[in-house]
Amino acid sequence: MRLLDALAGQNRGRPPVWLMRQAGRYLPEYRALRKQWSLRELFFTPELAAEVTLLPIDLLGVDAAILFSDITTVALALGLKLDFREGPVVTPLVTPAMVDSLPLVPVEEALAPVGETIRMLRASLKVPLIGFCGAPFTVATYLVENYKEWPKEAFHKLLDKLAAVTEASIRFQIQSGAQAIQIFDSWANLLSREEFLEFSLPYIQRLVSASSVPTIVFMREGALYLDEWSAIPSVALSLDEHTPLPEVRRRVGLKRVLQGNLSTELLYQPIPVIRAEVRRLLDSMHGDPSFILNLGHGLKPDMPVESVKALVAEALVEFEK
Ligand code: CP3
Numbered sequence: 336m337r338l339l340d341a342l343a344g345q346n347r348g349r350p351p352v353w354l355m356r357q358a359g360r361y362l363p364e365y366r367a368l369r370k371q372w373s374l375r376e377l378f379f380t381p382e383l384a385a386e387v388t389l390l391p392i393d394l395l396g397v398d399a400a401i402l403f404s405d406i407t408t409v410a411l412a413l414g415l416k417l418d419f420r421e422g423p424v425v426t427p428l429v430t431p432a433m434v435d436s437l438p439l440v441p442v443e444e445a446l447a448p449v450g451e452t453i454r455m456l457r458a459s460l461k462v463p464l465i466g467f468c469g470a471p472f473t474v475a476t477y478l479v480e481n482y483k484e485w486p487k488e489a490f491h492k493l494l495d496k497l498a499a500v501t502e503a504s505i506r507f508q509i510q511s512g513a514q515a516i517q518i519f520d521s522w523a524n525l526l527s528r529e530e531f532l533e534f535s536l537p538y539i540q541r542l543v544s545a546s547s548v549p550t551i552v553f554m555r556e557g558a559l560y561l562d563e564w565s566a567i568p569s570v571a572l573s574l575d576e577h578t579p580l581p582e583v584r585r586r587v588g589l590k591r592v593l594q595g596n597l598s599t600e601l602l603y604q605p606i607p608v609i610r611a612e613v614r615r616l617l618d619s620m621h622g623d624p625s626f627i628l629n630l631g632h633g634l635k636p637d638m639p640v641e642s643v644k645a646l647v648a649e650a651l652v653e654f655e656k
Contacts, residue, residue: 336398342549344625349400349559352650356633374419381451406469412445412500414438431489446509457512466513471497471538502545517551524555545553575631594627602638613649
């Protein structure tokens, strides 16, 4: 399968394409389901979560599915409650005094419906299924009031517990059938270099070690750390639009799998501009065996579905023989 070939550095045809947040509110079919069900019901009812995961496969024809779930669900494995309003709401918020007493609930219990969703999906999918998790730092930002006010030692304890349940979640998703894992460190770009090296990279390293399938890490501004990523040679990098990928490729060599990096703003442009920009990126990476086409960040609710379809259609054009 094309995505797994590219993740193995052995893709010989056109690059695989999938889009972050490909199952979401920009799709009328998704909005219709959301009128009927709460977000929690969608995430934790296997039939519904599987149905949402499949929407972009059927409607766009992308080369990979990403499990419909959320990075904040691991909060349940720390004995916390999770609700969704404008965004995820964790209760109670964790304080430094609480960290030691947070339980570690087995993920097979706390996230049982996620395992069931993955098994259902694998029975029907013809493209690979990507499981995912948040990097401990990014998930922590949803669990605490303000991490900057935390004593370092207590914050490391929280990150350590989050890493433990996230490792377990990765193993559980893989056992259930996930064929690749993406780690989202969506807020790591807020950290200084020193903070990133202290609070994020070591924990990402732990998650990658826990994964027995190809693993991708997404970070905005991730190209700032190309030398540091060499500490995790096996991880694929999902990069934003700020650094041209051919330049990254020259710096990291062919062994590093690269994913990205169309600007999400492109989706507000006229369709001919979208097609031309997809073509330009594909031409610039032509023949690259370890490249996956994606966006620099996720799709947004107000993006025109016709534009998303045009982007994918252009990416699906086969090479001329
Ligand atoms: O299609 C996919 O990409 C798979 C599903 C997915 C969701 N969340 C579903 C979701 C994935 C991969 C995520 C990851 C996630 N969740 C991240 C990392 C990716 C990123 O965008 O940086 C983060 C930071 C979260 C936390 C989160 N969940 C926020 C901030 C929000 C509210 C803001 C928003 O984007 O709507 C959510 C809710 C959420 N998770 C929605 C979806 C589709 C919104 C759905 C709705 O309101 O109907």
